[in-house]
Amino acid sequence: MALFGNKIIGIILLILLVIRLLALRNVGLLVMTIGVSLGFIVTSTSINSKLKVDLPDQLENQVLKVYPDMVKTNGASFSYIGKLTGDAHKFVFYGRFKTQQQKRQLLESNEPILLRISGKVVDFNPATNVNQFDMRQYYHHQKIARAVVVDEIDSLGPSPQLTMVDRIHRLRCQFNHYCETLPKTLQIYAMGLISGSRQTDFFDEMTGVKKLGLLHVFSISGMHVYYFLAILNQFLAWLPLSKYGKAGIELVCIAAYFIFSGGSPGLFRAVVMAVIAISNRLLQIRLSRLDIWSLCLMINLFLMPEAMFLMGVQLSYGLSLGLIVSDGLSYVKQTVLLNLLTLPILLYHVYEWHLLSVAVNIIVLPLFGKVIFPLVIFGVIAGKVLPMMVLPVEFGLKAFNDGLNWISTLPGLITFGKPSLVIVIAMLLLTFCLVLKKVNHKRLMIGLCGLYVGTFLVIHFPLTGEITMFDIGQGDSFLVRTPMNRSVTLIDTGGKVDFSTQSWQRGVKNYQAKRLSINYLKSIGVSRIDYLCVSHQDADHCGDLPAYIQEMQIGTILIPLGMDKNPNFMKRIEGRHRATRVLPVNDEMRVNGLPLSIYHPYEPGLGENHDSMVLGATIGGLSWLFTGDLDRPGELDTISRHPELHSDVLKVGHHGSKTASDPQFVAHIKPKIALISAGRNNRYHHPNVETLETLKQSGVMVYNTQTQGMVRYVYHHNSGHFETTLNEHEGNL
Structure with a gap:
């Protein structure tokens, strides 16, 4: 913790350890602890130094061995973690398939394939929003320092010489391809529980598993290793082997299973503990279960110290330790206590918890072990030898999964928020x-x-309020939250424009709001949006609206007058809850409870740029104006109809395009601060030089998501301050 995480907490824990060691007055233990600690510091420093990769920014004609079972795809996009031939460092490779044939050639193969690639070596982007998933940190914890953006791919064919690892990956490919021929639910369960593979639509199909806290069941871990060893021991019992021969086979098979199941850091804990337990039994060392757990933790800290910051690893160690210390309790008490142990970890990472999760775990865990897991294995085998039994298995699994999905929709999901690490x-x-x-x-x-x-x-119930500009790339999304969460208003949702032309290129729709703005809202305990204001119909302003409808409670959706006659937009909100009302507005309307005034539009439209909703308010001692993508004629019309309109803070129209921010409009509004929400390296070259010059000439200070990430104005009563997620140099990605 002191080396890789929160230094203050790490030092406090270290002091507590020293106090404990001194209280024990065991010189041998003290010397051993100091020795182990020094060894840990040396190996950790060595690991960090090896992560520094000195490569040219551009790679040309490099050879990469690819295991098809490890490639993640969504439409034409792919990612893969691997090593270049002759290089010891791991990279994350990103790219897009140029043709459907190229995609099929890679994914339908069972053999490891050699690819000749060219591309750019880049650093991972930092987290640019508060509480956003930090990809740079996530991969650093797995000893991966940089990524490669692949521009060109040329297949060199199957790898000519197969190692044992290659053969295991080939077997996993064959298994996954076979599972793809099975019915949908059996396919998901078989791949998730046996090979540790998750398809792109896994979380769409398994909403109940996610919400009820059962993801640990589908993360290959101790339970799966136990089952694997139990089945293996049944076979070995029939063979006339010595205990050393059986142990040797167990160790080889468990190593192969580690590779076959995806080799996740969480699985590493279960496998190492199994190896130590087998060795303990064989050599009669008489280590206790707690000794085995502790020794496994030490090995993990030496080999992969930063893996302890991953949620899956934390849950794996927490649950296994909980099982050890709660041994002797009744099943119900043990399950309740294990849920209490995992609850702080889950709240810190995902911010939500379902009240029914404890009851569901009590019922489902033994059901999983005695019914679901055997049923999945039977279904996989039946697909080969008894095809007529596959449909009954699918029916049973689907009924079980649908039941979990239904239970997860019942009242009880609590958006707790993110507690501090100390808590x-x-x-x-x-x-x-x-x-x-x-x-x-x-x-x-x-x-x-x-x-x-x-x-x-x-x-x-925070004492402060905030006005936040999310960094959602090329688009707009703003939060207006009053103190004590009395009112929560969102202006636009952001969203990506899909430029894919063919169906195979599109893949499963991933709403970035789920990992950015919605994720932030849940982290601060917000599960309901009182007013969701959609400035106009463009996808970069309301494309992620369906994600909000799925994930949040929404009181009222405000849209520009006439946009309810736009069928394309209305299709986006057709899944809304019946209690959510849709309210078309113009500049003459006052919406009860809305902490903003409406200044545009003044006539009906279909939601084009010139129909953009313009909102303003005085909050936290500053006046604010949000203009959507309103064009220059619309800006001049607005100040003509509302000549008293002035603003301290102006949300610059159309992401800083030269089609907005008319000099006359800016001069009339007299802003002191400008907010620009635009994507890095966007194809439109926003913000435009002309717009920036207009703001500069007016002496306006600019906050830009491109260079500063999320920007928050945190206030209390009539005073506040601005906070940025990135420093200027960090945002220039």
Whole structure:
């Protein structure tokens, strides 16, 4: 923690460790701990130094070995983690297939393929929004420092010489391709539970598994390793082998299973513990289960120290330790305590928790072990030997999965928000004390409940408000949230324009709002938007509206007058809840409760740029104006109809395009600060030089998502301050 994460918390934990060691007064243990710590520091420093990759910015005709089972695709886009021939460093390779035949040639192959590639070596983008998934950090934790954007691909054919690892990947490819011939639900369960593969639409089909906290079941881990070894031991019991021969076969097979199941960091813990347990049994060392867990943790810290920051690894170690310390409790008590142990980790990473998850886990976990897992294995085998039994298996699995999906729609999903790391550690320590029964049980429960309730109240009823410009690339999305969350208003949702021309290029629709703006809202405990204002119909302003409809409660959707007659837009909101009302507005309307005034449009339209909704307000001691993509004639019409209109902060129209920000309009509004939301290296070259010059001549200070990421104005009463996620130099990506 002190080396790779929060240094203050790391130092505090280190001090506690030292105090504990001194209290034990065991010189041997103290010396061993110091030795292990020094070794850890040396190896960690060595690992970090090896991550520094000195490569040219452009790669030409480099050879890459690709395992088709490890390639992730969505439409024409692909990504792959691998190594260039002759290089020891791992990279993430991104690119797009040029033809459908090129895509098929790679994905339909079972053999490892050699590709000749050319492309650019780039750094990972930093997280540009608060609480956004940090890709740079995520891959750094897995010893991957840089990425390659692939421009050209040329297949050199199958790899001529196959290693044992190659053969295992070939077997995994064959298994996955076979699973793709099975019915949909059986296919998802077989690939998820046996080979550890998830298709692009996994989370769309498995909404119940995600919301009810059952993802750990589909992350190949201890349960799956236990099943694998149980099946293997049944076969080995029939063979006349010595205990050393059986142990040798177990160790070889478990290593092969690690590769076959995808080799995730979370699985590494389960495999290493299994290897230590087999060695312990064979050599009669008499290590306890806690000793085995501790030794596994030490090995993990030496080989992959930063993997401990990954949620899957944290859950894996937390659950396995919980099983050890809660041994002897009844099944129900143990399941409840294990859920309490994982709860702080889940809240820190995903911010939500379903009240029914404990009950569902109590029922589903034994059902999974005794019914679902065997049923999946039977279904996979039946596909080859008893095809008529596949449909009954599919029916049973689909009924089970539909049941989980239905339960997840019941009331009880709590958007808790993101607790601080200090609070998470406190929650975990109190829960472990509860399991170990070291202090008064009743007082401990009261203290733990008080910590959860207090944290919830602090997150959900903040004393400050905010106006936030999300960094969603080429598009607009703004949040207006008042103190104590009395009112939450969103202006536009952002969204990407899809330029794909053929169906095979499009793939599954991924709404970026789910990982950016919606993710941020959930992290601050917001699950309901009172007013969602759509400035106009363009995809970069409302393309992600369906994601908000799926993920959030929405009170009212405000649209420019006449846009309700636009069938393309109305199709976007057809999945809205029946309690969500759609309200077309013009500049003469006042919407009760909306903390903004409407200044445009003044006549009906279909939602084109010139129909953009213009909103303004005085909040936190500053006046604000949001203009959507309103063009210059519209700007001049607006100040003509509202000559009193002035603003301290102007959301620059149309992402800084020269079609907006008329000098006369800017001079009339007299802004002190301008907000520009535009994508990095966008094809439109926004913001335009002419617009920037107009703002400069008027002495306007500019905040731009391209260079500063998310921009927040945090206020209390009539004073506030601006915060940016990136420094200027970090945003120039």
